[in-house]
């Protein structure tokens with residue numbers, strides 16, 4: 001890693017001010033950022049740790065929604081969201097391994113928007129709202145392609161507001177070496193419709209599978225998806241799977257998620 | 263350089279650190295606690311696992327300065343007060359849970375985190391919890407057996423595996 005200055009503010013205001021400096025970048029769990037700095041893919045001049053800001057941490061119920069602070073670890077979400085939103089808690093509990101879950105955070109995962117990450121599927125599939133220090137961004141507008149989001153320079157995710165569905169489940173086909181999803185589906189059934197979000201498949205990153213949503217809205221059973229498929233065109237192809245294989249997995253994992261949601 | 267202070271294995275310690283000093287480096291180079299190993303340096307292998315405030319963390323992937331004030335336990339803190347092997351360490355020796363020993367500090371610390379959360383895990387729970395710890399030598403069976411034995415469970419039914 002190249003040398004950098006490290007600061008750890010205790011409040012959001014101080015963090016925002018520190019991030020106004022030239023070359024400053026937020027550090028949350030560091031489970032992605034530090035590795036990319038070691039590889040010198042990233043060389044910030046100042047790292048602003050968000051780990052000391054109590055207001056960015058925690059899981060709380062607000063009416064029909066569950067609000068999770070951006071610096072809340074995956075392990076905390078797995079434990080503390082379990083009673084209010086078990087589908088999302090189960091997703092958090094499948095990320096990486098225990099040590100990664102003890103450090104990695106919701107905000108870091110969303111800001112990074114890895115095309116094979118789990119949380120983008122949970123957030124898009126829930127129709128959640130990403131709250132920043134400047135504005136609120138609907139999940140449908142937040143994810144803008146592989147490693148790209150609606151966040152602007154110096155903008156910090158502060159929390160995410162998840163509407164709680166009637167039923168939801170995440171089905172992940174594990175890529176055991178990276179521990180990310182080879183392909184995974186998040187399905188959430190609300191009173192007014194169904195959302196299906198797919199990660200680990202498209203070269204555009206996480207996406208909604210509209211045909212499956214329409215079919216499941218009238219018949220929430222795995223069989224409702226019979227005959228539906230996504231085109232292999234635009235799917236990721238690498239040594240772990242061809243585009244056609246991933247397109248096939250989209251159908252398989254969506255069926256499994258519907259079955260698991262019950 | 264800034265001085266970073268932590269409680270490591272029950273003792274308050276200080277050592278200088280740069281922004282980029284990793285917790286693993288701070289422990290190994292700053293405090294000369296070389297029991298914590300660095301295998302991959304990319305948070306894949308788990309050789310560097312230590313406990314931070316009681317939770318398993320990969321010390322190659324956290325900054326020392328971010329851990330200022332934390333309570334850290336390393337493999338050196340796992341022995342009994344008289345210096346003899348602690349329960350988990352002794353179980354690894356008794357059940358041949360190590361060969362070259364490179365992964366062992368991380369395995370023992372991950373096992374310690376597991377047993378503090380779940381004092382009587384099933385075999386499946388042990389395997390699941392150790393997913394982030396890679397061993398090139400043992401084939402894992404004897405590690406799992408050692409962790410189950412350390413939890414006080416009977417491992418006789420798991421069958422004899424290698425060199426026992």
Ligand SMILES: Cc1cc2nc3c(=O)[nH]c(=O)nc-3n(C[C@H](O)[C@H](O)[C@H](O)COP(=O)(O)OP(=O)(O)OC[C@H]3O[C@@H](n4cnc5c(N)ncnc54)[C@H](O)[C@@H]3O)c2cc1C
Pocket residue numbers: 025026027028029030031032033034050070071094095096097100103104105106107108109111112114116117118119151155156157158178179180181304305306
């Ligand atoms: C071995 C391993 C296995 C993993 N397995 C999985 C998996 O199965 N599924 C999965 O989804 N992920 C997985 N991950 C990634 C993990 O979930 C990371 O925690 C996550 O990608 C990044 O979160 P972080 O808190 O560590 O962020 P950091 O690494 O600290 O930051 C990541 C990026 O986000 C920015 N950032 C951080 N916080 C904010 C904020 N609040 N506002 C704006 N920008 C911010 C940073 O500047 C940086 O650019 C794995 C990682 C490892 C090392």
Ligand code: FES
Pocket residue numbers: 299300301302303304305306307308309310311320321322323
């Ligand atoms: S050295 Fe830290 S995980 Fe491999």
Ligand code: FES
Pocket residue numbers: 359360361362363364365366396397398399400
């Ligand atoms: S004993 Fe050699 S790597 Fe595990």
